[in-house]
Amino acid sequence: MSLYPSYFNETHEIARHSARQFVTREVLPHINDWEETGTFPREIYEKAANAGLLGVGYPEELGGTGEDIFLKIAMTEEIMRSGSGGFAASLGSLDIALPPIVKWGSDDLRQRYAVPTLQGKMIAALAITEPSGGSDVAGLKTRAERVGDDYVVNGSKIYITSGIRADFYVTAVRTGGPGYAGISLLVIDRNAPGVSTGKPLRKMGWWASDTAEVFFDDVKVPASNLIGSENAGFLLIMSNFQMERLNLSIMANMTSTLALEESLRWAKEREAFGKHLGRMPIIRHKLADMATRLEASREFTYRVAARMSEGIPSLKEVSMAKNFATQVSDFVTTEAVQIFGGMGYMRESLVERLYRDNRILSIGGGTYEIMNEVIAKQLDL
Numbered sequence: 536m537s538l539y540p541s542y543f544n545e546t547h548e549i550a551r552h553s554a555r556q557f558v559t560r561e562v563l564p565h566i567n568d569w570e571e572t573g574t575f576p577r578e579i580y581e582k583a584a585n586a587g588l589l590g591v592g593y594p595e596e597l598g599g600t601g602e603d604i605f606l607k608i609a610m611t612e613e614i615m616r617s618g619s620g621g622f623a624a625s626l627g628s629l630d631i632a633l634p635p636i637v638k639w640g641s642d643d644l645r646q647r648y649a650v651p652t653l654q655g656k657m658i659a660a661l662a663i664t665e666p667s668g669g670s671d672v673a674g675l676k677t678r679a680e681r682v683g684d685d686y687v688v689n690g691s692k693i694y695i696t697s698g699i700r701a702d703f704y705v706t707a708v709r710t711g712g713p714g715y716a717g718i719s720l721l722v723i724d725r726n727a728p729g730v731s732t733g734k735p736l737r738k739m740g741w742w743a744s745d746t747a748e749v750f751f752d753d754v755k756v757p758a759s760n761l762i763g764s765e766n767a768g769f770l771l772i773m774s775n776f777q778m779e780r781l782n783l784s785i786m787a788n789m790t791s792t793l794a795l796e797e798s799l800r801w802a803k804e805r806e807a808f809g810k811h812l813g814r815m816p817i818i819r820h821k822l823a824d825m826a827t828r829l830e831a832s833r834e835f836t837y838r839v840a841a842r843m844s845e846g847i848p849s850l851k852e853v854s855m856a857k858n859f860a861t862q863v864s865d866f867v868t869t870e871a872v873q874i875f876g877g878m879g880y881m882r883e884s885l886v887e888r889l890y891r892d893n894r895i896l897s898i899g900g901g902t903y904e905i906m907n908e909v910i911a912k913q914l915d916l
Contacts, residue, residue, distance in 0.1 A: 542837045547609045550587070554613035557586045562617045569743045570619060570888065573735060577658070577700065583626060584655030588614065592630075593637060597645060598653040604844040608785055608837075615789035618885050620892035621741030623786065628697035631779050632659035632705045635720055635771050639763040648703055648722060660701035662692040662723075662749055663772060672707065672772060673715045677751065679708035681758065686710070686721060688729075688754040698747025699732055701725055706751075711766040718769045720762040729754035740891035777850065779900045780857045781843065784836045787860035787896045791829045794864075794871035794889045798822060801875055818874060825867045832856075832863040851913035854906040861897035868893045 537543035543551075561582055569575040583589050592607040593599025600606065614623045629652050636644050651657040668674045677690025688708055695704070704723045711717030723730060733748040763771055799822060802813035812818045839856045842849045871886040872879035879886050897903045 539837060542605050542841060543609060544605075547603075547606050550591075550606055551609040551613055553586065554588055554610050555616060557583065557588065558613055558617050561586075562622065566617050566619050566622060566743070569622065571742070573742055574700075574745050575622060575625070575743055579626065580658060581655035584653060588626075589629065589655055590653045593633070593649070593653055597637065597649050604781075604840050605837075608840060611782060611785045612789050612792075615786055616793070618793060618888065619741075619743045620786060620790065620889075620895070621744035624741055625697050625744035627782070628661070628701070629653070629659045630782060631696075631775065632661040634775050634778065635705055635762050636722065638774075639720075639771055640722075641759065643759065644722060644762065657702040658697050658700055660695050660697040660704050661775075662695050662698070662704040662706040664692060664694050666691060666693045666748070673718070673769065675707055675709060675718065677706070677708050679710050679719065679721060679756070681710070682755075684758050685755045686758060686761075688721065688723065688751040688756055691748060691750045693748045694736070695747050695749050696744055698749050699735055699745040704730075704749060705762070707768060707772060710768075715769040717766055718772070719765050720768040720771055721756050722760040722762065723751070723754060723756050727754050727756065738895075740888070740894055776900060777843070777853050780853050780906075781836070781840060783896055783900045784832075784839075784853070784856045784860040787857075787864040787893070788829065788833045788836055790889050790893050790896070791825070791832070791860075791864045791867040794868045794886055795822070795825050795829055797884075797886050797889075798825065798871045798874045801878075812874065821870050821874060825870055828863045829867060832860045836860055851910055854901070854909045854913075857900065858897070858903055858906045858910075861893075861903065864893045864896060 537548050561579065588610055590599035591610050592602055595601050614626060617623060633649055633652055636649050648657065652659045663672060665675050665677060667676060677688065677692065679686040679688045702725050706721050706723045708719055708721050709717050710719040729752040731750045736746045736748065738746060802818055802822060803811060805812045836856045839849055839852045842852060868886065868890045872890050875884060875886050878884050881887060
């Protein structure tokens with residue numbers, strides 16, 4: 536039975552158990568090596584698809600399980616039990632790239648890109664961020680000029696998750712004038728002439744995730760690869776961000792969960808000054824504070840997810856959830872390293888990786904500051 540029966544039913548828990556078995560069998564024995572090498576075998580995508588992990592939340596006619604936010608949350612939580620945010624992010628890069636195709640793409644795009652991706656046979660990446668812009672989506676400079684039946688794309692993207700080995704990029708391009716109104720979304724094949732990537736970017740955390748800068752040099756893209764209407768891409772991007780921000784909240788809460796679990800284990804096993812750390816009031820109170828903040832964050836995130844599953848507009852609430860969850864994970868991972876002491880600084884310690892991986896969560900999908908601006912606007916400020 537779920538510890539949160541208001542949100543998770545028996546079906547969710549059966550799927551959670553299956554996902555945990557997959558992670559235990561296929562991921563945990565290898566994750567340390569994958570972290571060091573900066574990638575994991577491509578075959579894991581197909582194995583994950585066969586285990587039912589990739590199709591969660593997507594239409595049945597495309598090979599998915601149907602829309603169920605809490606089933607998706609359960610899967611994400613279990614994949615995060617790999618202890619590697621990079622693995623979770625790279626395996627899950629389809630969840631930020633595919634939704635625009637599924638929701639607003641043509642039937643042809645859905646069949647050519649969504650179906651094989653959900654089967655684990657293709658890898659999808661979302662390409663929005665640019666070297667010159669960061670979070671300034673409205674200021675992007677990658678240009679797509681219409682020439683006959685094609686668009687010709689020039690520009691570059693950076694910090695693209697799964698960018699090295701993606702088979703295609705859902706790419707934000709400028710097809711019109713400056714600002715929000717001139718942006719469109721195109722699906723660009725990795726093997727199209729003129730598409731290239733730089734060396735894998737070296738990062739503070741998320742080591743198991745390949746991250747790249749992607750270059751477009753006079754790339755011809757069929758006009759039929761346009762998602763939705765021309766110059767209407769900004770609204771599609773903003774809509775897509777809501778689920779991404781919810782997912783990042785879940786990742787932050789699971790980062791906190793793993794850090795707390797490791798800290799509790801360490802406090803029960805580690806002895807100093809003649810007794811276990813868990814017998815020392817200062818450590819007990821740290822752990823109590825960590826657990827309290829995590830529980831509040833998790834409950835609020837689930838509540839926001841419930842609103843979203845009912846179709847209730849939740850732009851403000853999901854932005855709050857992301858900011859609060861990442862604040863909590865900042866606190867919990869820092870305290871976990873402190874509780875571990877010198878061992879928390881060692882690469883062999885899981886809390887060391889959690890501390891590094893956590894740092895990106897308040898940046899990706901909209902920075903902490905951008906989220907506060909979104910919240911402020913929703914307060915009519």
